[in-house]
Amino acid sequence: MKFSATTALAGSLALVLGFAAPAFADIKIGATISETGPASFLGDPEAKTLKMLVEEINAAGGVNGEKLELVVYDDGGDPNKARTFATRLVEDDEVVAVIGGTTTGTSMAIIPVLGDAEVPFISLAGAVEIIDPVKPFVFKTPHTDRMACAKIFEDMKKNGITKIGLISGSDGFGASMHKQCLAIIGEYGIEVLADETYGPTDADMTPQLTNIKGKDGIQAVLNPGFGQGPAIVTRNYAQLAVGLPLYQSHGVASDGFIELAGAQAAEGVKLPGTALLVAGLLPENDPQRAVVVAYKEAYEKATGKPVSTFGGYAHDALRILVDAIKRAGSAEPSAIRDAIEGTSGLVGTTGTVTMSATDHLGLDLSAFRMLKIEDGGWKIVE
Amino acid sequence: MIMRLSSKATTLLILAAVIAIAPFFFPSSYYFRVGSLIFVNGLAVTGLVILIGYAGQISLGHAGFAGIGAYACALAPIHLGLHPALAAILGALLSAAIAFLVGRPILRLKGYYLAVASLGFGILVSMVLSNEAQLTGGPDGMAVPELGLRAVLKAVGIDLSNTEFWYAFSGLALVLGAWLALNLYHSPTGRALRALHGSEVAARTVGVDVAHYKLVAFVISAIYASVSGSLLALQNKFITPDVAGFMHSIEMVTMAVLGGAGSVLGAILGAAILTTLPQVLTVFQEYEQLMLGLVMMLVMIFMREGLLPSVAHRIRGRGE
Known part of the structure; x- marks a missing residue:
């Protein structure tokens, strides 16, 4: 115990000294x-x-x-x-x-x-x-995830989409967002016709996407996920030529995602992101631009x-x-x-x-x- | 024998005295928090002394039992309506039962099978805790109910702050755990364990049921780990699957080996050093892992019995 007290004291001393000019x-x-x-x-x-x-x-x-x-x-x-x-x-x-x-x-x-x-x-x-x-x-x-879901559903509603397919990652992020999305989807009058999942380390989502593609009446697909999964979904989605709008989550809102999925496959993918990601694209009068x-x-x-x-x-x-x-x-x-x-x-x-x-x-x-x-x-x- | 008994008493006395006197030097209640973490870790490591130090078996999955103890305190009060204290006991019984079932087949084998199998067991527990999100809250963890003992103490006039209470409570638990471990050392079971540590063949020749005694050590150490996990959960009032993680298992073994796996006091010293080190090294946080590794290597090279026994030997050697 003595050990901890004296060394912690020495430690905090070093910490104080480390600061340039500590006013009292x-x-x-x-x-x-x-x-x-x-x-x-x-x-x-x-x-x-x-x-x-x-x-x-x-x-x-x-x-x-x-x-x-x-x-x-x-x-x-x-x-x-x-x-x-x-x-x-x-x-x-x-x-x-x-x-x-x-x-x-x-x-x-x-x-x-x-x-x-x-x-x-x-x-x-x-x-x-x-x-x-x-x-x-x-x-x-x-x-929160729920806000991302709301944002996506709002956009779907605006575009007249009422029937969607879901393909979610089974990791913490995907599972949580999947749950949050389903909790509020009713408020937007949107129906889930297909609900597929994939594991965080899966390397191919073609079977799940084929299932979704085969369902009649689906107007768009949403992929709540994080990490490499959504990039693979995006690539498979393009390979299968599903031809419906694809929505990704805020979890992959980064330049790395476009690189991983490939610009060609990611073309047309929609997702909610923060102003920070598109700082240079914000209009001059945007209140967040300066910040x-x-x-x-x-x-x-x-x-x-x-x-x-x-x-x-x-x-x-x-x-x-x-x-x-x-x-x-x-x-x-x-x-x-x-x-x-x-x-x-x-x-x-x-x-x-x-x-x-x-x-x-x-x-x-x-x-x-x-x-x-x-x-x-x-x-x-x- | 009289010598031995007095060494047991000395160990307990030193331990109790340090725990009782240290608070007088604490500048703030943060030190009570660090102290109680040392005791909680020390309890788990005392269990490992029985397994590693007495019986000579290595387990790399004891955090799994800590996880069972911790989550018992979180889940049993919600789903079974048990008092958290009873939940901790249930967790200990469950850990013992699982240790028995897992240990029975494995401990019949020689060599490092126990280390490998326990490694798998620990990872399995942590995976279940992470993946059964609807039950355990997944990687985000879950809340643990209040033990309620502090309120009882307050009613009889002993008003302790939360950190002070847990310092005292886990300190008491550690002294009790150390007392039991030291008693075991001098019991027939303890002698059998030490015999099979020395040589399994020799132990078998003199009639020691090797597999049975290994299992006994494994089950007892699992109970220690489980109780330590319960204390941690009740103290933090919040628990995540990290408690059952592989790194936690390694940490426990490292604490035991660093301080001296053959000595209860040494192992607790190891727990104290490894618990305070990250707190002391916050200033050099980038080098923390490096220094930890260096300390470990130096101990392994120059003090192969662990810190405390080696130092004790050297002092005794000089005296002669």
Whole structure:
């Protein structure tokens, strides 16, 4: 135990020394992020974004005249570690707010700790359970699967599509989105005539797509999935010349998807994506344009890597937090909490955020843009 | 014999004293959290001392039993209406039964069959927990009900914070677990286990039922792992399939081997080091794995019995 106390002391000393100019009245913000481990493709851009933005804000004079101090721990995607780090952030580092929980698992593990300590928490994970039911101190920035489903169904309705085929991945993402889509599909008067699934490592989806193709009356196909599965579906879909509109999910809204599926096969595929993905294509008068272009340029300059939606979640979380501290005029956790709940019209990368006592996400469907792949690039279709 | 008994008492005394005195040096309640994690890991590793240190068998799937214990605490209160404490006991019984069924055929074989089969078992449990999403919540995990003991203590005037309570409770569990393990060491079963560790052939020649005693060690260590998983779940009030993951199994074995698999106190020291290391190394987080590997290699090369027994030997050697 002695070992832990002295070395932890030495560690925190090193941490303090590591910061350029620690003023005594710094506002301390904590983060526990999965920078390494299986969720690192999410956590790495998140952590880089937070560090970059905090530097940027401090260079511009900080918040309310005080500098921000960011304490980031890497939980490696392990919920147990995330919980320990959350305890450390509130008990030992005494931060005023916590950003993080890269995955749903780590977020859910953190929530009880911060709820007990009454410190506001902004999660970066997808699941709707994080903010539904509403917990006083818990907020989140990423849109939910259900919103992606709604966006797709809206577009289908607009195009007169009422009978569809589903082909879903059986992994966590695919299964969750499949469930969310079926829960709201009735509201749009759309019927599912075929419901197929594939495993996350399957290399060929021709049989399932042949089944769908053989069903009479199907007007479009939707593929809730993540990773390489949707790219294979898209390729098989083109090979079989199904000839119906193909909708993909927000899970593959990245340039990597077009590369993986091949520009030719992906031609005409529609999917909901965030403004960040098509930053350069947004019209001049788009309210999000300035924000996403600025973030994209800063991130790509600072890291030399292409910007990702996930880093955008962290961007929005920090912006919401800083905005709340400014409006609260104080760095008291309870004052920050109240101010976050009062966030109104804040433009982020995922959408325009307006929170309330009953809505701790604050995004509406305008957070998604309906995108279409044309000539190997993106096009906004609304 | 008197020497041995006193060494048992010394071990327990050191353990209890450290657990009781350490809180006086804690600057914040975060240290209680780290402490309780050490005790929870220490309990699982104490079970492995019985399997690895006493009986000389390696298991790479004990996180599977921790997973069973953890999910018993999450599922039994919901589906069977059991109190979480009873659910933990149910989990331990279930783990014992599964360890018996899995271990019985495997332990009749010689060599590394147990290591390989237990590896498969652990992965199987973690896959079931991940894939049976409608029951377990899948990779996103599920909530675990409150144990309720803290409220009872509060009613009789002992008001502890959540982290303090779990520090005390898991510390108590660890002392109890260590006491049982040390008693086992000096029992006829313990002697039989050590005999088959030394030489299976020799043990068989003097009439030790080798397969039976291996199974006993396997089942007992499974119960330890299960209880440790239950304590973790009840403490965190939330559980994900990571608890049953392969990495967790490896971590447990590493803790035991690092501190000294033959010694209860050594193994707990191993658990303490490997639990605090990631906390201490947050400043060098990119090098954490590297340093962990380096520490492990140095121990394996220079202290083959593990940290504590090697140091103890050296000190004793100097005294003579």
